Amino acid sequence: MTARAPADLAVRREGPVLRLAFDRPATLNAVTAPLLADLADLVEEAGADGDVRVVVLTGTGRAFSSGADLGAVAGEGGHPRPGPQTLIAANRVVRALTSVPQPVIAAVNGPAAGVGCSIALACDLVVAADSAYFLLPFTNIGLMPDGGASLVVPAAVGRARAMEMALVPERIPAGQAREWGLIHRAVPLAELDAVVDALAARLAAGAPKALAATKRAVNAATLHQLEASLEREHDGQLALFETADFAEGVAAFAVKRAPHYVGS
Numbered sequence: 133m134t135a136r137a138p139a140d141l142a143v144r145r146e147g148p149v150l151r152l153a154f155d156r157p158a159t160l161n162a163v164t165a166p167l168l169a170d171l172a173d174l175v176e177e178a179g180a181d182g183d184v185r186v187v188v189l190t191g192t193g194r195a196f197s198s199g200a201d202l203g204a205v206a207g208e209g210g211h212p213r214p215g216p217q218t219l220i221a222a223n224r225v226v227r228a229l230t231s232v233p234q235p236v237i238a239a240v241n242g243p244a245a246g247v248g249c250s251i252a253l254a255c256d257l258v259v260a261a262d263s264a265y266f267l268l269p270f271t272n273i274g275l276m277p278d279g280g281a282s283l284v285v286p287a288a289v290g291r292a293r294a295m296e297m298a299l300v301p302e303r304i305p306a307g308q309a310r311e312w313g314l315i316h317r318a319v320p321l322a323e324l325d326a327v328v329d330a331l332a333a334r335l336a337a338g339a340p341k342a343l344a345a346t347k348r349a350v351n352a353a354t355l356h357q358l359e360a361s362l363e364r365e366h367d368g369q370l371a372l373f374e375t376a377d378f379a380e381g382v383a384a385f386a387v388k389r390a391p392h393y394v395g396s
Contacts, residue, residue: 138170142192148185148336150178154248157193162201163247168221172228179232185336187232188328189255190239191248196264199246202273202382219278219369222247223362226254226280230351230358233344235335239328240264240306241321250279253288256347258315259331260306261324266314269301273381274393275372276365283361287354288314 142153152174154161178184191197200218229236229251238244238255245267252258252266260266268285270277277285277298286294289312297304306318319327335343351358372378377393384391 140167154191160195160198161191165217172224175228187236195242196240196244197248247279250281261321265303274377278365
């Protein structure tokens with residue numbers, strides 16, 4: 133594993149368990165392209181390290197991740213419209229999480245929104261604090277779900293609930309997410325670390341080749357369209373970045389007013 137300490141990510145190795153945490157608490161762990169690129173690097177490196185048996189992903193502070201940092205995205209390359217960098221980096225993270233042989237646990241300690249929600253749900257097992265929630269707010273600002281959410285969510289909860297989450301975005305509390313089958317467990321926040329530690333220890337003591345083969349088989353059966361979905365999201369999102377409705381959505385979000393969409 134690399135010895136470097138990437139900015140905006142907390143990295144800790146505890147024997148066979150690699151723990152990664154979004155570390156921008158002042159922004160509720162909003163993600164940027166460089167942060168996501170570093171995360172993808174670390175997950176990919178873990179996948180090639182036979183001494184890593186489990187990867188745990190969480191957030192520092194009171195959120196898992198609030199999604200893309202819209203201020204940073206809008207400034208990519210100095211252009212007034214966002215470029216593809218954050219989207220490309222997020223897709224790389226999702227590919228890494230779903231393809232590495234080790235089980236990946238998302239310890240969702242608080243809100244998981246936007247691409248933060250997509251990334252959490254791309255993990256193999258999601259354990260959430262009962263005070264956490266999941267939200268796909270993309271259409272609220274004139275965008276579409278990305279980070280693989282257009283496939284991962286319906287694969288978990290079915291078409292009707294996926295449409296509900298995507299078209300009429302509302303917070304899905306952790307308990308409801310568990311009832312829907314969106315996540316593995318919902319537990320009191322005070323118990324989250326202990327529950328995740330116990331799960332990680334159980335997985336780390338398991339037969340790694342059996343766990344890897346199981347993960348590969350389940351993902352092949354349920355996420356075999358992931359590449360096509362990521363490509364559709366990429367192409368659709370880039371087109372939406374250029375719309376007046378997206379500009380209006382971001383402007384309205386910044387001042388906390390209702391947007392006025394005109395369909396252009």
